[in-house]
Amino acid sequence: MQNPQEVQSAVAALRLALEDGGADLSRAPVALVLGTGLSPVGEALLAQPGSVRVPFAALPAMPRPGVDSHAGAFVWGRINGVPVLGQLGRCHLYEGRTPAEVCMGVRVMAAIGSRALVITNAAGALDPLFEAGSLMCIADMINHTGVSPLTGLNCDAFGERFPDMCRPYDPEFRKLARGAALRLGIRLEVGVYIGVHGPEMETPAETRMYRQWGADAVGMSTVLEVIAARHMGMRVLGISCLTNKNLPDCMAPAPLAEVIAVAGRAGETLGRLLWEVLPELAAA
Helix, strand or coil, X not given: CCCHHHHHHHHHHHHHHHHHCCCCCCCCCEEEEEXXXXXXXXXXXXXXXXXXXXXXXXXXXXXXXXXXXXXXXXXXXXXXXXXEEEEECCCCHHHCCCHHHHCHHXXXXXXXXXXXXXXXXXEEECCCCCCCCCEEEEEEEEEECCCCCCCCCCCCCCCCCCCCCCCCCCHHHHHHHHHHHHHHCCCEEEEEEEEECCCCCCCHHHHHHHHHHCCCEEECCCHHHHHHHHHXXXXXXXXXEEEEECCHHHCCCCCHHHHHHHHHHHHHHHHHHHHHHHHHHHHC
């Protein structure tokens, strides 16, 4: 489920659109993926003079998100002086998308030259000590989607057949993020993210199982993208915006509107953290 021809077509079109808009791609931008309810964070951070916005619809083979809270665009700009290529919104397996389509944006940004990736999501907290509205730095992950973006013939230009995953999230990036959070007075949890297929929310029994497996937060994205990013040699920092608490003995509904609202509030904190840490990530 690797798609080099589609990726190269999208890269060529994106590069042309960015350069026509005045983007300077001579320095590799940091790649940034903003998930559910977080597109406004990217719009605000990247809405600087000289920024360039390219809708997914303008790129060949680029799948468009089917969820309203995902904008569906790339934006090139600068955050605290750092060139950033932001992906606002993503596709999901639960929309009927393939793993190749889910990972298309990350592969495009890697192919355009990005070597560092900051990937974000909205997630449910499984650790009872974590609070809704807070942030979690992802230390490790569990792929419980049942699929891999590396299935099928390997594209050697992307990466090796059996990429190592002993450190899917970069330890140095994680240290820099925790240091930035400390300077800003932001509580930044650290934990394991489990990615599931969705779109249904977790049952109490599933919540207990995921917690017993060692997961601290659960969501319906990210894991496949990180596998694809590591396959292509990117260093990854992952941040979850915890939008609700999954407590199996007193489960409460988590409607999408509430998830988006809490993600928006957590997104303000995320924006402060990104502004502080991106220069350090770019220099690492």
